[in-house]
Amino acid sequence: MKRGKKYIEAAKAVDRATLYDTADAIALAKKTAVAKFDETIEAHIRTGCDGRHADQQIRGAVVLPHGTGKTVKVLVFAKGDKVDEALAAGADHVGGEELIPKIQNDGWLDFDVVVATPDMMGVVGRLGRVLGPKGLMPNPKAGTVTMDVTKAVNDIKAGKIEYRLDKTNIIHVPIGKASFTEAQLADNFQTLMDAIIKAKPAALKGQYLKSVVLAPTMGPGVKINTAKLA
Template identity: 65%
Template structure:
């Protein structure tokens, strides 16, 4: 186990590891356990009772957090003709066609957090699929990043749209904001995200769905939340 610093040990004392907290209590506590000098991100980790190896037990979707994540995402739009201007007018940081694909190929350029592409550009995007995939940057219709409505996609991304997706270990990790947001705003974001995850429960998932729900700040201790209570709300 990594050696923990003094601040971490002190903040960990505030958390009862055996207890399952109510969400509101946990979100108050998560701010007290933040030990960094910078404005820490609050992360939500949900372990689900699904088997991600089965296609019918994939849990994935997007949601716009009411207060955003505290990080402004840089957006690259790959499109043709008038759609390029539409993307820039909507607030895209970069918009263009094959020139950007070439830039990524030749210069290994990744000066963006989200890539949005129109369907007629996916053939070109496929050329760099091998480098986009591992970085989680490949546009996908399920996450709303393959669309002709580029203005809406850019606006939603800038407004705080996040993607949640179960990984191989059946865990979803998503940031829900910054410590500076305060408990109320974090609670709003938490509620919207957890509701979306519960609604996305696959019909084929058996047994307990929310196996564990934990929130933590960057470098802070994990605080466990009562998942059963969330399912009943």
Template identity: 65%
Template sequence: MPKHGKKYTEAAKQLDRSVVYEAAEALALVKKIAPGKFDETVEVAVRLGVDPRHADQQVRGAVVLPHGTGKTRTVLVFAKGDKAKEAEDAGADFVGAEDMVAKIQQEGWLGFDVAIATPDMMGNVGKLGRILGPRGLMPNPKTGTVTFDIVRAVQEVKAGKIEYRVDKAGNIHAPIGKVSFDTDKLLENLRTLIDTLIRAKPAAAKGQYLKGISVSSTMGPGVKVNTQKITA
């Protein structure tokens, strides 16, 4: 069994692990018992009834949370010419082409949270697969980060777009805001994510799809959420 610190243990004493809470109640409790002295991130873990070993049961995509995540994300755009200018005007933090590819390859530079690329740049960006792939930074059409609509892509990331991807155990982990957010805003973000996951249900997935949902703060214990009413 993993050992937890004193603050975690004290927080855990304030919830009943045998209870499955309604979503709003669970989020309010997460806010109340968050043990950190900083503005912790509120995270959700969703257990899906899929077998990720099969390609037709992969669940991956992106969603724009209506109230954002509370975190400012640094955006790198691989583009040339007019598209590079569009990226700069849209608020991208870094814009480049072969020069940025070389900087990452040669210097190991990774000073960004999200990478976006125009399709014509993927021949060069593809060379970075071994560097960006394991870190979840590789542009991908499925998450809307390979596109000619650069303005929209940058604006969505800045507005609170997050990516999700099922792990080997069939779970999805994602941030849905900060402890300082109002409960109503956290609830709307949570429901938006769950609605998106439901729409992304693979046709090959059989049986119960939403098997379990829990929410927690960065340093706090998980609180179980009633999956039956989450989208109500």
């Protein structure tokens, strides 16, 4: 992969062989975010889990204390008085059956998170082929299938993020923006890691956290010393 001049210059600040303390890694990730936009700082956590086994799956959600720096659009599938509740909570879109053709046929995807009340999951299930591959299907473990739509919407707007293993058993999540202070990024990162360490599957034998890397959207990865995280 061909790298630009800015990336090559920024990468010189990072020693690829070093495992950094969290504070140093955050400072470096901020320093190497040199793009013209406010880059997202992401955490990439390689685990020792084997996601092919149901008892080694990791999936959950956590509210980052300082949010993600991103405005999140929420779609709620609801009916009856839950429609008004969702709108009052600040949901961007609320609806039911009538949204199916709009999403399925028109390719409408103007939302980042989908919340559904349990009685709407039959309807939402029909969108599995569209929402599933995009990681947008509501899920009880992530708190997005719930009757408490007010809490769900409030949490998401406040900076709730979902974490889950990808096919290579890595978790990829944002912990904020390069414009955040080091203290804000450190708070968010610690909150995320506490949740992930707590989510360690009981069935896992061997090392849980194989590697943890922080990286700005367009910048180099900075490796963290995992021995100090657990």
